[in-house]
Structure formats: C-alpha cells, structure tokens
Amino acid sequence: MAEPNLVMVGVNHKTTPVEIRERLAFTRGKIEDSIEKLNGFPEIVENIIISTCNRVEIYARVTEIERGTHLLKWFICDYHGLSLEELDRYFYCYKNQQTIEHLFRVSSSLDSMVLGESQILGQVKDAYHLARTMRSTGVLLNQLFEKAFNVAKKVREETGIAESAVSISSAAVELARKIFEDLADRTIMLVGTGEMAELAAKHLISYGIKTVYVVSRTYERAAGLAKTLNGCALAFDQFERELHRADIVISSTASPKFVMGREMVEKAIHKRKNKPMFLIDIAVPRDIEPEVNNLENVYLYDIDDLQTVVNANLRERHKEAEQALRIVQSEVFKFESWIESLDAVPTIVELRNRAEEIRKKEVQKVLGKLGHLSDEDKNAIHYLTMSIINKILHKPTVNLKEKTQAQDGHVYLKAIRHLFHLDDK
Amino acid sequence: MAAPSSVESLKTKCYDTPVANKGGIRLSIMGKVSINIALISYLAASVEYFVFLAYRKPIVQTLAGFTVALGLVFHTMTIGIRSSQTGHGPYTTSFEVALFLAWMIVVIYFLTEWKYKIKDLGSFVIPLVFLILLYSMFLSKDSVSPVTQTDARFWLTLHRSLSVIGYAAFALAFGAGIMYLIQEKQVKSKKLGIMYFRMPSLEALDNLNDKVIGVGFPLFTLGFLTGSIWSEKAHQAFFSWNIEKTWPLMAVWLIYGVMFFGRMLVGLRGKKAAQGSIIGFVSIMFTYFLHI
Numbered sequence: 001m002a003e004p005n006l007v008m009v010g011v012n013h014k015t016t017p018v019e020i021r022e023r024l025a026f027t028r029g030k031i032e033d034s035i036e037k038l039n040g041f042p043e044i045v046e047n048i049i050i051s052t053c054n055r056v057e058i059y060a061r062v063t064e065i066e067r068g069t070h071l072l073k074w075f076i077c078d079y080h081g082l083s084l085e086e087l088d089r090y091f092y093c094y095k096n097q098q099t100i101e102h103l104f105r106v107s108s109s110l111d112s113m114v115l116g117e118s119q120i121l122g123q124v125k126d127a128y129h130l131a132r133t134m135r136s137t138g139v140l141l142n143q144l145f146e147k148a149f150n151v152a153k154k155v156r157e158e159t160g161i162a163e164s165a166v167s168i169s170s171a172a173v174e175l176a177r178k179i180f181e182d183l184a185d186r187t188i189m190l191v192g193t194g195e196m197a198e199l200a201a202k203h204l205i206s207y208g209i210k211t212v213y214v215v216s217r218t219y220e221r222a223a224g225l226a227k228t229l230n231g232c233a234l235a236f237d238q239f240e241r242e243l244h245r246a247d248i249v250i251s252s253t254a255s256p257k258f259v260m261g262r263e264m265v266e267k268a269i270h271k272r273k274n275k276p277m278f279l280i281d282i283a284v285p286r287d288i289e290p291e292v293n294n295l296e297n298v299y300l301y302d303i304d305d306l307q308t309v310v311n312a313n314l315r316e317r318h319k320e321a322e323q324a325l326r327i328v329q330s331e332v333f334k335f336e337s338w339i340e341s342l343d344a345v346p347t348i349v350e351l352r353n354r355a356e357e358i359r360k361k362e363v364q365k366v367l368g369k370l371g372h373l374s375d376e377d378k379n380a381i382h383y384l385t386m387s388i389i390n391k392i393l394h395k396p397t398v399n400l401k402e403k404t405q406a407q408d409g410h411v412y413l414k415a416i417r418h419l420f421h422l423d424d425k
Numbered sequence: 426m427a428a429p430s431s432v433e434s435l436k437t438k439c440y441d442t443p444v445a446n447k448g449g450i451r452l453s454i455m456g457k458v459s460i461n462i463a464l465i466s467y468l469a470a471s472v473e474y475f476v477f478l479a480y481r482k483p484i485v486q487t488l489a490g491f492t493v494a495l496g497l498v499f500h501t502m503t504i505g506i507r508s509s510q511t512g513h514g515p516y517t518t519s520f521e522v523a524l525f526l527a528w529m530i531v532v533i534y535f536l537t538e539w540k541y542k543i544k545d546l547g548s549f550v551i552p553l554v555f556l557i558l559l560y561s562m563f564l565s566k567d568s569v570s571p572v573t574q575t576d577a578r579f580w581l582t583l584h585r586s587l588s589v590i591g592y593a594a595f596a597l598a599f600g601a602g603i604m605y606l607i608q609e610k611q612v613k614s615k616k617l618g619i620m621y622f623r624m625p626s627l628e629a630l631d632n633l634n635d636k637v638i639g640v641g642f643p644l645f646t647l648g649f650l651t652g653s654i655w656s657e658k659a660h661q662a663f664f665s666w667n668i669e670k671t672w673p674l675m676a677v678w679l680i681y682g683v684m685f686f687g688r689m690l691v692g693l694r695g696k697k698a699a700q701g702s703i704i705g706f707v708s709i710m711f712t713y714f715l716h717i
Contacts, residue, residue: 160481163622178612178621181628242490273692276627293613305615394709 002139004339005045005065006106008099009091010057019379023080024087025049031127035080035134043068045139048145050106052114052123061140061233068092100144102336104328108155109162115162116161121152139342139406144335149153151331158327161320164313169200171282171309172301173207176248179278181300182209186247191215191239191259193225194252201250213246215239216278217253236330237257240264244271250280251287259287262295267299271291280306344404347413348397350422355389426514429690452566456506460524461500464562466496467555474548480624489547489637490538497531500558516585523561525585527554529593532677533637537597541633549600580655588648594641595681595706597632602702606632609696629697634698642685648680673712680705 011021028032029134031049037045038060047060056076062068073091077084081306105111107124128145131137156162165171182188186209190197193216205212212231215238216222222233232241243249244262253259260279267290270279274297281288281302293300301309301409363385368379398417417423452460473489478481502522504515517522534550537543582602609622613619624630684701695703 158482158540160622175612178608178624178626181626181632275692276692276695296697299612301615307618308615 003065004096004098005062005068006140006144007062007065007069007072008057008059008060008094008097008102009076009109010050010055011090011092011107012055020087020090021056021080024056024076025053026056028078030079032134033129034075035131035136037079038075039134043071047136048127048141050124050127052120053108055111057106059099059141059144061138065095067405069095077208080333084337096332097336100283101332103144103148103241103326104151104331105325107152108324108328109152109390110155110321110324110328114166115314115321116166118162121149125149134306139409140339143338147331151328154331157326158321159323161317161324163320164316166310166313166317168196168282168303168306168310169203170377171313172250173202173203175299175301176204176278177207179276180247182208182293183187184210186252187211187215187245188212188231189215189239189243189246190225190229190231191249191251191287192253192255192283193221194282197250197252198225200280200282204248205229209248211245213242214382246270246277247275248278248280250282252283253287255287256285258289259290261289262291264344265292265298266295266360269295282306324390338410341410341413342404344400344409344413347416347422351396351420352393353418354420354422355393359385359389389393432688453506453510455502457507459506460503460558460562463496463500464558465556465559466492466499469495470547471552471555472537474545474551475496477530478545478548481623485664486544489551493531493534493547493551496554497528499537500528500531514586516582516584516589518565518567520561520564520566522585522595523557524645526589526592526596527557527561529589530557530596531553533593535592537633537637541629541636543601543604543629543633545604545623545632546597546600547626549603550597553600577658580651580658584648584652584655586648587651588645589646590710591641591645593710595702596642597637598641598702599706601630601633601637602699602706605614605634605694606703609699626693631694631698634702635694638681638684638688638698638702643680645678645681661688666717673708676711677705679706680708 006279011024013021016024026049027415029210031051035047038044038049043063045061045063047058050057050059060068060072060073062071071181073088073093074084074085075179076086076091094207101321102111103124108117109120110116112120122146128137132142150424165174174184176186179183184207188201188204188209188211190213193214201212211227212226213234214222214229214231215234215236216225217236219233219235222235225231231399242261244267246268249260251259265279267275269275276299278294279288279300281296281300284303288300288301290302292298363381367381373381397411400412400416402408428663439514470489470492473485473492477485477489479547502604507521508514510538514523531554534546538546575711602623607620608627608630611621612627684693684698684705688698
C-alpha cells in the first residue's frame with residue numbers, strides 16, 4: 001500500500017447552507033442503496049457514508065485519487081438528481097493524511113456546530129457499522145474508523161471539551177448537580193407553564209427526579225402540563241404554602257411583577273431547615289426578586305445568568321479544543337506510520353538486495369578460484385545463481401504483496417524483516 | 426456535660442510532657458528512616474494531588490493514592506518502632522501525639538475516600554498531614570517515664586486514642602469545609618471557574634461534614650470524659666492546671682457541640698457548617714500551641 005489512496009468528499013454546516021444540505025442528505029433507507037451502488041464502481045475499493053443534519057461525507061479508498069474524488073462528488077449529486085456543476089463549489093475534498101485528520105476531528109466533535117457535542121460520535125459509529133454489514137469496508141477504513149473512535153474517547157477523557165453545559169437547560173441541570181449530589185429524590189416545582197420551563201423540567205426529570213409540582217394561574221394549564229410530566233398540579237393560592245417542598249423551582253410566568261419575594265423564599269427555606277434551594281427564573285420580566293440570591297443556601301439563576309454560564313462554557317470548550325487538536329495531530333501521525341508499515345514494496349526491495357549482495361559475494365569468491373573458466377562459463381554461473389534466487393524469492397514476494405492487504409498484514413512484514421535481519425545491517 | 430466536670434476534665438489536657446526522663450529513649454535509626462520516608466511520601470502525594478486538581482489525569486490520582494498508601498506503611502512502621510522502644514502506645518509526648526494524629530487523619534481519609542469517593546479531597550487533607558508530620562520532626566523525641574499505675578494508664582490510653590480520632594475527624598471536616606466554601610462561592614457568585622467543574626456537589630461536601638462531625642464529636646466528648654477519669658486517678662502524681670490554658674479547649678468543644686446539635690435541631694448546615702469546621706480546626710491548632 002504505497003499510497004493509501006484515501007479520499008473524502010463532503011459538505012457540512014460550515015461550507016453549505018441547509019437548503020443544499022438537506023437535498024444532498026442520504027436518509028436511512030437510501031444509504032444502503034447508495035453503498036451498494038458505490039460497491040459496483042471498480043474505482044472504489046472501500047466506502048463509508050456519513051449523513052447527518054450537519055454533514056454529508058463519503059470516505060473511500062479508491063484506485064486513483066483524482067478520478068475517485070470526482071466520481072464521489074458526481075455520485076452524491078447524481079444520486080439526488082442534481083448537477084455537479086452547480087454544486088461543485090460547496091464540496092470540500094481531502095486525500096490521504098488530510099482525510100485521516102478530518103475524520104479524527106469529526107469523530108472527536110471538533111468539527112461540530114456545537115463544539116464537543118456527543119451526538120456525532122454515535123452517528124459516525126452507526127455509519128461505520130452499517131457500512132461493515134454492507135461489506136463496503138476493508139482493512140484500511142476498518143482500521144481508520146476504529147482508530148477514530150479511540151481518538152474521540154481519548155479527547156473526551158483527556159480534555160474538558162465535553163465537560164461543560166452549552167445550552168440553557170443543560171446548564172441548569174449541571175448547576176443542580178453541583179448543588180445536589182443525587183437528583184433522584186428531589187422535588188421540582190414549575191411555576192408557570194412556559195415552553196422553556198417544560199424543556200428544562202424534562203431535562204431534569206431525565207436525571208431521575210420523581211416528584212413534580214406544577215403551579216399556574218389557570219389550573220387547567222397546570223393540570224395539563226402536570227399530566228405530561230407525570231406530576232401533580234397545584235392551585236396558585238397553594239403555591240406559597242407548598243414552596244418549601246421544592247428543591248428546585250423553575251419559574252416562567254408571564255407576570256409583570258415578581259411572583260416570589262425575599263420574604264416568601266426566606267419563610268420556605270426556614271421551613272426546610274436550611275436545606276438548599278435552587279431557583280431558576282427563566283421568565284422575562286423576571287419572576288423572582290434578585291435579592292433572594294443573598295439568602296444563605298438559596299441559589300437563584302435568571303435567564304441571563306444561565307446564558308452567561310453557557311457563554312463561558314463555550315469559551316472554555318474552545319480553549320480545550322486546542323489541546324484536543326494536539327491529540328488529533330499526534331494520532332494522525334501514528335496512523336500514517338501504521339499505513340506505512342503496511343507497505344510491502346520497500347521490504348521486498350530490501351530482501352532482494354540482500355539476496356543479490358550474498359549472491360554476488362559468493363560468486364566472486366568462487367570465480368576467483370576458477371580463473372580458467374571462459375567468459376561464457378562465467379556468465380552461465382551468473383545466470384544460474386540469479387535464477388536460483390529468483391525462483392526461491394518468487395513465492396514469498398507474491399505472498400507478501402497479497403498478505404499485506406489483509407488485516408494482520410504488518411505481522412508478515414515484521415516477520416520477514418526479522419528473519420532476514422533487514423533492520424540491523 | 427456539666428460545667429464543673431468539663432473543667433475538671435480539661436486539667437488532663439493541659440499538662441504536657443510530665444516529668445521528662447532525661448537521657449530516655451530516643452527514636453532509633455530505623456525509626457528516623459521510616460518517618461522520613463513517610464514524610465517525603467506525603468509531600469510527593471500532596472504535589473500529585475495538586476497536579477491532579479489542575480490537569481485531571483486519572484493516572485495521577487491513582488499514583489497519588491499509592492503514594493499516600495506508601496507513606497502510611499512507613500508511618501505505621503514508625504509508630505510500631507516507637508512503641509516497641511517505649512513499651513507503650515504513641516500518646517505520651519507531643520511528638521508521639523502529633524505522629525499519631527497525622528496517622529489517624531490518613532486512616533480516616535482512606536475510609537472516607539473509599540466510602541464517599543470525593544475526588545480532590547486528598548488535595549486538601551494530605552498537605553495537612555504532611556505539615557503535622559513535618560512539625561512533629563521538630564519536637565523532642567525524648568520519651569518520658571511511662572505511667573506506672575495500671576488503671577491510670579488504661580484511662581490515659583483510652584483518653585488519648587479517642588481524642589486523636591476526634592481531632593482527625595475534625596481535620597477531614599476542615600478539608601471538606603474549605604472545598605465547600607470554594608464551591609459555594611462559585612455557585613453563589615455565578616462565576617464558574619475551573620474549580621466549579623473539579624469540585625463535587627455542595628451536598629456531597631455537606632454530607633461529609635455531617636458524617637465526620639457526627640462521629641468525631643461524640644468520640645471527642647468521650648475523650649474528655651475518659652480524660653477526667655484519668656486525671657482523677659493520677660491526680661496526685663503530676664500536672665499543674667491553669668485557666669488560661671484550658672479555655673481554648675473548652676471553646677473547641679463548644680464549637681463542635683454547636684455544630685453537632687445545631688444540625689440536628691435547627692438545620693445548621695451548608696456554609697455555616699463549613700465555616701464552623703474551619704474555625705473549629707483553627708482553634709484546635711491554637712489550643713495545641715498554647716499547650717506547649
């Protein structure tokens with residue numbers, strides 16, 4: 001494998017507007033069909049299609065880079081009944097080392113719209129498994145993708161790229177988990193039935209919160225939301241009396257005035273024997289008097305506070321991305337040397353040189369003693385020895401070329417180099 | 426505890442090395458070697474825990490754990506050597522008590538780490554262990570003549586052991602308290618720095634405070650009681666008592682008492698409990714130095 005002939009063509013959220021991306025996307029059923037079609041092209045040796053809402057990419061090993069790249073671009077357009085001339089400018093194409101780096105970045109979520117999001121890794125894995133079941137992959141892409149998953153894991157473990165919350169509701173969950181150790185036995189109270197509040201509540205409930213109260217000025221609205229959240233509705237006049245039950249309060253009423261004042265929360269916290277309360281005020285105008293945050297064991301975050309947290313976390317992720325990029329680069333380097341180790345040609349050349357060296361030396365020795373031979377005889381000896389060597393080395397050469405295409409090919413190369421002392425001359 | 430009896434019990438605490446036995450046993454070469462290895466291990470572990478705090482490499486945390494364990498092995502050896510030399514446990518001189526206290530903190534640290542798995546607690550506890558052990562190096566290694574009356578000796582052993590376990594528990598509460606205040610400040614002020622991600626939840630830290638004081642305070646109180654019994658037994662034999670030296674100890678008992686009962690009765694928790702644990706431990710240090 002002197003040249004891996006690895007190529008990638010694709011479009012993503014950075015290069016291409018959504019109107020185009022959605023037309024180029026391969027939906028679930030179409031991927032199988034497309035892979036089958038790609039398998040039919042003799043120019044394409046291996047292929048994997050990744051298609052998500054933010055990117056459409058085909059990774060392939062081809063017989064020839066230029067042709068292969070063009071063929072893939074043409075295929076993506078043609079398959080969807082679009083013309084390549086029109087869309088050519090949206091594509092980015094990578095070959096060999098660039099392809100490796102790009103895939104590592106994609107799977108580590110360094111190329112995602114939201115840096116460090118975890119969804120992409122699952123999508124890449126799915127694409128790979130589908131391609132494997134369709135038998136469109138071989139040694140190179142198998143190894144490349146398996147490696148990409150390792151790199152993604154390493155990045156996740158060794159950098160803080162996925163550590164912090166980057167959406168309002170996940171920032172709220174994260175804060176809740178820094179205040180309370182275990183969310184399972186907590187009680188959450190929704191004051192108002194805003195959509196954002198519902199979203200945040202659902203997010204918290206997914207962490208195991210079981211007790212949910214919903215309060216609204218109109219009881220029916222409260223009852224409706226309580227039903228979807230598996231909680232219980234409270235009448236608005238009960239809310240002050242029951243506030244102390246809530247560990248987490250999410251407030252989102254349309255009230256122009258504060259719904260919760262310092263005094264009310266102070267009473268609640270007293271009733272709770274100072275057990276901490278986390279108040280999330282996502283209403284605009286605000287529902288909870290800001291002064292409340294000064295109470296001990298009460299933590300109040302309004303929508304701007306949460307947004308500030310999210311922004312700070314995003315900045316933090318960008319910083320971590322630099323560290324992640326260093327990991328990716330060193331892994332690309334390692335992967336390239338793995339590819340090089342697959343290359344049988346240098347080993348075969350060395351093996352033949354070694355044999356030729358020995359042959360020459362031995363023939364010279366003998367010819368020195370047999371001075372009476374004619375030039376013709378001498379040539380005959382040369383031919384004889386050469387053909388012996390060729391005969392002996394023929395099979396190993398052919399086999400070596402063939403074996404190095406298999407998964408464990410480098411083992412054969414290593415064995416040959418070791419047996420014939422090719423590395424320690 | 427009624428006031429007179431506690432004052433009585435304080436008498437036992439305020440004597441220091443009674444009648445120093447001049448030319449008594451000193452720490453053997455083996456003891457010196459092992460205490461130094463323990464000391465270096467704790468220093469190395471402290472550094473490792475700080476590196477872990479900053480760089481989050483799991484391998485460093487594991488390494489730090491092993492380094493502390495190594496320190497504990499040699500620390501235990503030191504105590505063993507010392508005890509076999511003197512013929513009694515490590516609770517007679519200031520040196521022995523410091524040695525014993527540092528050891529107990531490590532033991533309790535391992536127990537809490539195993540039970541509650543609070544990452545980074547080591548960064549706040551092991552440096553303290555190092556400092557206490559380092560301090561002990563500067564104390565006189567002379568031993569004193571052992572207490573001869575057997576029942577007085579029994580009460581002394583009990584008194585010192587219980588008190589040391591109590592102090593060690595308070596040291597853990599101190600570490601957890603610092604962590605709580607760091608985390609609380611971040612969540613309250615809404616400025617979430619790296620420590621916000623590093624530190625465990627406020628509740629986990631408050632629970633730890635609850636547990637260690639819940640165990641430490643009763644033991645410390647029992648230490649008081651057994652101390653007063655011992656002083657009764659050995660009253661004639663030695664020690665002098667004066668009020669200036671006793672009131673800080675009383676204050677320590679009161680601080681932890683307020684926290685212990687306060688949590689049960691009026692929900693004294695969170696930031697106040699964390700502050701209390703820090704003030705309490707600083708008072709212990711203060712008391713200790715006042716004694717010498």
